[in-house]
Amino acid sequence: MYTSFGNVYTLRNYIFGRMNSPQDVVDFVDNGHRRYLPHLSIDCAVFGYHDQQLKVLLIRYHGHENWSLPGGFIRRDEALTAAAYRILAEKTNLTDLFLQQFHAFGDSPTRLSRIAIQQNHNRVYAKVNVALNDDHWLAERTLSIGYFALVDYASVHVTPEFLVEEYRWQNVAFLPPLQFDHHEITEKALVVLRSHVYQHPIARALLPEKFTLPEIHALYEAILSKQFDRRNFRKRLLSLGLVIQLAEQRKIGPHRSPFLYEFAAEPVENKGAVRPFAA
Amino acid sequence: MYTSFGNVYTLRNYIFGRMNSPQDVVDFVDNGHRRYLPHLSIDCAVFGYHDQQLKVLLIRYHGHENWSLPGGFIRRDEALTAAAYRILAEKTNLTDLFLQQFHAFGDSPTRLSRIAIQQNHNRVYAKVNVALNDDHWLAERTLSIGYFALVDYASVHVTPEFLVEEYRWQNVAFLPPLQFDHHEITEKALVVLRSHVYQHPIARALLPEKFTLPEIHALYEAILSKQFDRRNFRKRLLSLGLVIQLAEQRKIGPHRSPFLYEFAAEPVENKGAVRPFAA
DNA sequence: CCAAAAGTGTTCCCACTACACCCATGT
């Protein structure tokens, strides 16, 4: 949580589309439609791991009680994937992360009601004394393309922005009320994340390069909110080829030293995938 | 393939957004942006089964040698899923089908080059002597949300449209050159389709209500382009609870009569899903 | 009786599960 914010308008901020000052915001409202595609946004469920819990990054905008997922617009000349990375870099200052598109959202009634949209925006932009008229580009219905990201909790530094009142890392098991359909987006992101957790080295972004078995064990229990037998868990991870045991051990605490592991360089082929049903 | 087309302008066609006459097309070009969201389209890979082959429905527009997937725009007041169903109904006259969103496409260079887009459109709309100027709503970059559908091959009746020169059911193993990134879209649709084939009763749309084991066996071999052992295949389908064996047999040909099967009413729970890795 | 196509059962093996005791370390 932060209470102060900068209002420097640097080239870098312009490039990244951050809004740090009232002027930035007014410029965005007035001219954003020249830089960005209207009717379309990207929302991103950013997952981190801390305190033995899987957490998602939430943001609260001015004028709102509900929380939101970080999101943004696609520049007119920008590839979709590039936009997703840029938006995340804007919000978290991270460029090295696991990012995956998972669904396009355009059915929720809260996204279709023009009145709701307008009210919603006006509460935010009241902070710069702007009211959107009916045909304003921001007042229209917006579809959103959902991404989820896995990031190193510790290296995230959320960028203060003028309209962002606060942010929070929230345990995914206890989500507060969220704006629009962001609850649905988060839940769907979780489902997809969980289904990928044995095929892709998803956990790589959530752990240090070298980690102990108890650490990754606790991580998987947090992600899947389920408990696993230590011995079977180790066997599975090794037989999938996901991790490799190192010779090193870590010396901590008044007990036996755990071995270190690292993720296999090679992405897991097909072993944990859907049952293949061969000939 | 058809060579003639109607040019009746009925209320029904207007509602469905079909373009049957030059007037329809001109109206679409001039006023489409009032009815539809710009910058965003839906493309649909429609799969059918015929001749022991999995086929996809392709369309060739006026002025083009390459083929396209059927697609369309989202109405401004229309939910995303509703738009996908409507577009399919427009093209195939089908309303009862399996339809699933699988990815949003917005990275392909062919979708980003303004010049390519404009040339592309102008070749089509030359048929009605229309040329789009630079700031025309159709001349801009468009992202596409990909859906795939499974339909009963026999009951598809492709609606003639003014700009559609011909359509074709094409074996998915031998795709001709496709417009834009439609090849990528089709391939990705296939990947997702294949990965779902043991969890969802996907084949239901592709077979008659009652079918024989050899029939569904050949269908699965066509979908997955892989051969299966008859005995193991039957065991798997039954143990997944996907199909139910009936007492009836079908009497055909100079050989033993095959039993009939039907799909289970209950959607398959979780049995064929990704390995669960319980405690 | 023959050709064509469909029906069916068994063995092997591996991966998933369940389960409990010993070992290293710091205080």
Added chain:
DNA sequence: ACATGGGTGTAGTGGGAACACTTTTGG
């Protein structure tokens, strides 16, 4: 010495894979 927490092995089971002969039917 002891408390803490990490390391490890085995037996049982169930599902997937491989594999070939018999049965029905129409001509």
